[in-house]
Amino acid sequence: MKLGAAAIAAALVCAGGAMALPPPSPNQTVIEEAAMPRKLSEFGLFRAGGAELSDGVLPYDLHTPLFSDYADKARGIWMPPGAKATVDADGNVQFPVGTVLIKSFGWADANDGKPVETRLLIHRSDGWTALPYVWDADGRDATLAIGGRRIPVSFDEPDGTTRSISYAVPNKNQCKECHALDGAIAPIGPKLRNIRFGAAYRTNAAGRIEGLSRQVAALPAWDNPASGSVAERARAYLDVNCAHCHNPKGSASNSGLFLRWTDDPDGVNYGIEKRPTAAGRGSGGMDFAVAPGHPEASFLIYRLESLDPGIAMPEVGRATVHKEGAALLRQWIAGMETRSAH
Amino acid sequence: MRVRHAAYIALPVAAILLGLSPAAAKTIRVEPDGVDANEKLQEALILAEPGDVVELAPGRWTLTDGLSLDVANVTLRGAGIDDQNGSILDFSGQQGAGEGLLVTSDDVFLTDFAVLNTKGDGIKSKGADRIVYHQLRVEWTAGPKETNGAYGIYPVESTDVLVNRVVVRGASDAGIYVGQSKNIVVRDSIATENVAGIEIENSYDADVHDNIATKNTGGILVFDLPSLPMQGGHNVRVFDNIVSDNNTPNFAPKGNIVASVPAGTGVLVMANRNVEISGNIFDENGTANVMIVGYRYEHKDPKYQPLPKAIVVADNLHGRAGYAPAFPGGAEVAAALGGSIPPVLWDGAGDAVVNDAVGVLSLNLPDVSMPQSDAKPSPADLSGDAPAALPGVRLPESMEARIR
Numbered sequence: 056m057k058l059g060a061a062a063i064a065a066a067l068v069c070a071g072g073a074m075a076l077p078p079p080s081p082n083q084t085v086i087e088e089a090a091m092p093r094k095l096s097e098f099g100l101f102r103a104g105g106a107e108l109s110d111g112v113l114p115y116d117l118h119t120p121l122f123s124d125y126a127d128k129a130r131g132i133w134m135p136p137g138a139k140a141t142v143d144a145d146g147n148v149q150f151p152v153g154t155v156l157i158k159s160f161g162w163a164d165a166n167d168g169k170p171v172e173t174r175l176l177i178h179r180s181d182g183w184t185a186l187p188y189v190w191d192a193d194g195r196d197a198t199l200a201i202g203g204r205r206i207p208v209s210f211d212e213p214d215g216t217t218r219s220i221s222y223a224v225p226n227k228n229q230c231k232e233c234h235a236l237d238g239a240i241a242p243i244g245p246k247l248r249n250i251r252f253g254a255a256y257r258t259n260a261a262g263r264i265e266g267l268s269r270q271v272a273a274l275p276a277w278d279n280p281a282s283g284s285v286a287e288r289a290r291a292y293l294d295v296n297c298a299h300c301h302n303p304k305g306s307a308s309n310s311g312l313f314l315r316w317t318d319d320p321d322g323v324n325y326g327i328e329k330r331p332t333a334a335g336r337g338s339g340g341m342d343f344a345v346a347p348g349h350p351e352a353s354f355l356i357y358r359l360e361s362l363d364p365g366i367a368m369p370e371v372g373r374a375t376v377h378k379e380g381a382a383l384l385r386q387w388i389a390g391m392e393t394r395s396a397h
Numbered sequence: 398m399r400v401r402h403a404a405y406i407a408l409p410v411a412a413i414l415l416g417l418s419p420a421a422a423k424t425i426r427v428e429p430d431g432v433d434a435n436e437k438l439q440e441a442l443i444l445a446e447p448g449d450v451v452e453l454a455p456g457r458w459t460l461t462d463g464l465s466l467d468v469a470n471v472t473l474r475g476a477g478i479d480d481q482n483g484s485i486l487d488f489s490g491q492q493g494a495g496e497g498l499l500v501t502s503d504d505v506f507l508t509d510f511a512v513l514n515t516k517g518d519g520i521k522s523k524g525a526d527r528i529v530y531h532q533l534r535v536e537w538t539a540g541p542k543e544t545n546g547a548y549g550i551y552p553v554e555s556t557d558v559l560v561n562r563v564v565v566r567g568a569s570d571a572g573i574y575v576g577q578s579k580n581i582v583v584r585d586s587i588a589t590e591n592v593a594g595i596e597i598e599n600s601y602d603a604d605v606h607d608n609i610a611t612k613n614t615g616g617i618l619v620f621d622l623p624s625l626p627m628q629g630g631h632n633v634r635v636f637d638n639i640v641s642d643n644n645t646p647n648f649a650p651k652g653n654i655v656a657s658v659p660a661g662t663g664v665l666v667m668a669n670r671n672v673e674i675s676g677n678i679f680d681e682n683g684t685a686n687v688m689i690v691g692y693r694y695e696h697k698d699p700k701y702q703p704l705p706k707a708i709v710v711a712d713n714l715h716g717r718a719g720y721a722p723a724f725p726g727g728a729e730v731a732a733a734l735g736g737s738i739p740p741v742l743w744d745g746a747g748d749a750v751v752n753d754a755v756g757v758l759s760l761n762l763p764d765v766s767m768p769q770s771d772a773k774p775s776p777a778d779l780s781g782d783a784p785a786a787l788p789g790v791r792l793p794e795s796m797e798a799r800i801r
Contacts, residue, residue, distance in 0.1 A: 202440035205461060205492070221461075223493050227443050228465035228501075238501070238524055303626060306501075309523065309553045309577050311625040323624050323697050330694065331652050332625060335517060335547020335570050338652035354652065364463075365516035365546055370495035 080109055081133050087153055087179055095173060095188040095197035100133055100157055104195045106170045111136070112157065116251040117244055119277040119291045122377040123160060124222060125212055129170070131157040132245070134263075142266035146247035154178040156242055162210035169194040171206055172224045176234065176242055183240040185230030201227045213379065220374040229371045237304045248316070249274040249295065274316065277383060289387035290320055292380055296369065309333065312344060326355055328394060336365045348393030350385040359384065422448035429456035429484075442466045442473070450474055453484035453510050460486055463494020463515075469502040472799075475510030478534035478564065484510040496521040496551070497535075500528060506799045508532050514539075519565070521551040527792075528552055529799045530560045537567030541590050541648045545569040549591065553577055554627070559796050561585055569648055570655050571596035571618070575603065577627035582790050584608060592649040593618045593658065594640075599625050603633045604790040614647045615658040616640035616682070621668035622654060622692065623701035630669040632787050640664060641680040641716070659684045659723035668692045668747075670706035673787055679740065680716025684723050686755075687713075691746030691765040703765045704747030709783045711752040715740045719758075730758070730774045743777060751779040 082099040085092055092098065100109055108114060112131040120128060134140060135153040143149055150156075155177050161170035175186045188197035189204055203226030209219040225232075234240045244250070248271050275283030277292040293301075294316040300307040301314040310332050313324050323329045326344035331337065331354065339357035346352040358368040359381045367373060425441045428434065438458065441451045445468050453475035464486070466473065475484025488497045496518035500507070503526040511534035512519045519535035522528045535549035549565035552558045553576040560583040565572030572591035575581050581603035588594030594610030596618040597603045603619075610616035617640060621630035640663045649656040658665060661683025666672050667690050679686035687710050692703035719738035722731050731738050739756030743749060745763045759777035762769070 200436075201443050202436035202438075203462065204436065221492060223462065226439050226462075226465070228439075228467045228499075229494075231467060231501075232465070232499070235501075306523070308626060328697075329624060330622075330654070332622065333547065333551075333553070333570075333574075333576065334653060336544065336650050337547075338650050340651035342652050363516060364491050364493050364495065365544075370517075371493070374493070 080111065081155070083135055083153055086133075086155055086177060091186060091199055091201060093199050095175075095190075095199075098155065098175070100131070100155060100175075106159055106161075106173070106190070106194070108157070109133075114253060115245070116253070117249050117295070118251060118274045118282070119249060119288075119295045121244070121295055121372075122380055123372055124208075124220060124375040125210060125218075125377075126160040126162060126171075126222075129159040129161075130244070133157065140264040142247050142264065146271055148242070148245045148247065148250070148264055150178050150242070150245075152178050152180050156245065158244075162208065165208050165210045166190075167194070170197075171208065171222065172200075173197055174225075174230065176230075176240070183234070183242065185227060185234060185240055187224050187227065187230060189224055200224055203227075203229060212375070218375055222374060223372065225371060232306050232371055233299045233369075235300075235304075235306050236302075243299045246274075247271050278379065285383065285386050285390060286320070289384050290316060292383060296380070300369070326353075327391075336363070337368070339366070345388055345391075347391035348389065350388040353388050356381060356385055356388065421446060422450070424450040424452050426452040426454060428454045429458045434458055435460050435462060439464055442468070442471075445471045447471065453486075455482055455484055457485040457487055459490060460488050460497070461490055461492045463488075463491070463496055463499060465494075465499040465501070466505060467501045470504040471502070472506040472508070473498075473510070474506075474508050477509050478511045478532060480511075483534075485513060486510060487513045488515040489513065491516045496546075499523070500525045503527055504795070505529070506531070508800075510534075511536065513537070515546045517546045518551045519546060519549040519568070521548070521553065522555060522558075523552075524554050525552065526555050527557040527796055528555060528559070529796050530563055531800045532561075533563045535563070535565045535568075535572075537569075540567055541569075541592075541645055542567070543569055543648045543650055545648075547571075547653075548574040549588075550574070551576070552581075556580055557792055557796060558582070559792055559800075561800055563587075564589075565594075566590050568592065569650065570653060572613070574598065575600055577625065580790055580792065582606075582792055587611075588613060588616075590645060592645075592647055592655045594643065596620060596655070597630070597633050598622065599628050599630050600633070601629075601631055602790050605633070605635045606637045609639045609641075610643065611639070611641050612645055613643045614645050614649075614660050615655070615662035615665050616643040617664045618655070618658070619664070619666045619669050619672050620654065621702070623696040623698035623703070628698075628701060631671045633669065633671070634673045634675070634787055634789065635664055636673065636676045638677045640677055640682065640686070642682070644681070644683045644721070659727070661685070661718075661721055661723050662688055663718065664688070665690070666705050666708050668703050668705055669708070670702075671784065671787060672705070672707075673709045673711075673783075675709070675712045677713045678716070679713060679718060682718045682740075683721030684719065684727065685738070685742035685758075686715055686718040686740040687751075688742045689747070689749045690744040691762075693744070693746075693762075693765045693769070705749060706747045707784050708747070708749035709752075710741060710749065710779075711783065713753050715753060715755045725769055726772065734758075738774075739776065741779075743779070744772075745777075749779055750781050750783045752781075752783065 159170035455476035477483035497515035500522035537545035547570035568591040571593035572588035594613040663682040663686040718740035760772040
């Protein structure tokens with residue numbers, strides 16, 4: 056049945072005259088000027104009728120990705136032809152106006168493997184803007200959902216557990232909650248130490264990233280023991296999953312808990328023997344975010360393993376416990392030397 | 398969603414003050430009915446433009462996700478705070494977000510609606526300058542429970558904050574909590590059955606006045622804590638409040654600083670400098686009407702100043718207090734003093750001037766590293782010359798104009 060439907064769909068596309076037209080390419084006017092296009096197809100970032108990236112959109116991957124309910128993510132960068140991105144001293148990629156960062160979310164065993172949602176981060180002359188799109192039931196296009204949406208999703212976790220969740224597509228403001236830097240939207244993922252391109256990069260005709268060949272130590276892959284020690288991989292995990300808010304310019308600046316790769320991992324502001332601030336029920340009755348040697352007494356773990364909105368961290372984008380991620384952080388804390396007895 | 402032009406006079410005036418075109422202002426009205434009411438309300442908050450009013454129709458929203466507002470100079474206005482005729486945002490079935498409503502833009506005016514039973518905080522505003530909270534209710538309707546959210550009204554990292562005529566009940570941390578902010582007024586509000594009624598933390602220049610703080614664990618708290626981006630709290634005036642019957646057993650989750658507040662606390666100052674407590678009416682606070690203490694936990698912040706300094710207590714009315722002191726050893730001290738301890742309790746750290754005609758009990762623990770077991774309670778005379786009076790907080794006229 057599925058194949059039959061696909062064939063019919065393909066025939067419809069051909070009958071509609073799509074064969075006679077050049078393949079769609081990203082529409083720079085829409086990207087830079089249309090405030091909030093209703094349909095994702097208007098951008099031309101995907102090939103017509105599906106979720107395959109258009110020519111010139113550069114797929115990329117990350118050594119350590121953000122956990123999002125075990126979703127598989129397909130990421131792409133579009134830069135206008137001839138445009139150049141640069142890498143700043145901190146290893147952040149600075150993208151030109153007209154750039155779109157694209158991230159599609161789906162599960163291999165849900166929705167026939169088609170994506171559920173696609174998020175765009177668009178660099179316009181007045182700054183970055185974030186737009187969430189939910190794919191239509193037929194998987195041919197996606198529709199703007201600026202107010203966010205809840206979508207029932209069932210999938211199998213890596214350990215075989217079948218999970219049915221109410222997956223939350225973030226609203227436009229929630230996009231910014233994570234992507235906020237000094238109150239403005241900024242990309243999170245594409246940092247030189249974390250980004251990874253496939254072979255497509257060499258042949259890509261669209262915009263280029265200058266300075267990509269600069270040698271920087273790669274961020275460890277959180278789940279690959281060959282890429283770093285437990286502590287290093289735990290820090291990579293915290294950087295990617297927490298530090299977009301937990302930095303002095305982020306949404307959690309007032310917490311005083313700062314978890315960037317570059318922060319002092321022994322300091323109180325990294326959570327080591329740090330008492331709760333505005334944590335409420337998030338403290339779980341514990342004294343410290345991280346109690347060295349004692350994951351069971353560390354409320355950082357408690358919050359990562361909770362699904363209660365008044366407790367759970369991150370606050371946005373998680374309706375599932377990342378068991379494997381939490382296990383790594385437990386291992387990291389358990390391996391620390393126990394400090395003062397409290 | 399119906400759109401119509403604003404008929405409000407105050408709004409165009411505010412818009413002019415902010416240099417915006419008043420012609421652009423419109424009212425976006427949202428209704429609580431329909432399966433997508435949650436999404437529609439959130440959409441309205443996203444699509445609003447500076448100067449707009451998002452108007453909540455009377456009725457009850459059943460919300461599964463937190464709301465957020467990130468557009469400057471927007472008014473969110475409901476029909477009132479009561480269950481029958483008001484605009485009620487009910488988060489009893491909340492599945493996501495750390496609070497009910499999050500505001501991250503400047504010059505926002507929130508008024509005439511209620512936020513109920515959020516899983517985390519009620520209304521939080523972060524980096525939202527000149528925010529006005531007016532005639533709101535934030536409540537956990539089952540009363541004091543450890544599973545209630547932490548803060549009811551929660552402005553943080555903001556300059557110019559006005560909390561006016563709000564009612565907060567049931568917060569498992571603080572009903573009204575202002576943190577890491579400057580130039581703050583909390584007034585004419587009621588905080589009841591929270592762990593802390595009203596709390597000013599790591600903040601500069603605050604006036605807390607004409608409030609009623611009753612049936613909390615602690616009525617009004619002025620705290621300064623270490624290892625935070627903004628610290629060194631100072632210049633706080635707590636005056637003309639009614640602080641009574643704050644004897645609710647502490648129901649804060651352990652680990653949080655307010656979990657250490659003894660039941661029966663009226664006003665508690667921890668660290669901070671230049672705090673004035675005056676003109677209040679205190680009654681029936683079982684531990685103390687006024688408590689002044691240092692931060693006595695271990696910390697590793699060399700910039701932190703753990704002592705209360707230049708704390709002034711004057712011209713207050715003191716009813717019964719100190720009859721059930723709920724700190725370790727309190728009962729023994731009370732027994733030794735004939736059944737109750739004096740209404741003002743000082744741990745002996747830092748310095749304070751107490752000119753009220755009531756007794757002061759010092760625990761004589763001047764060094765904050767001394768354990769409480771070393772306490773040697775004795776009456777103390779802290780009367781003397783107070784430092785120069787604080788000038789008081791003045792908010793921008795545009796904020797006061799909102800509520801006229």
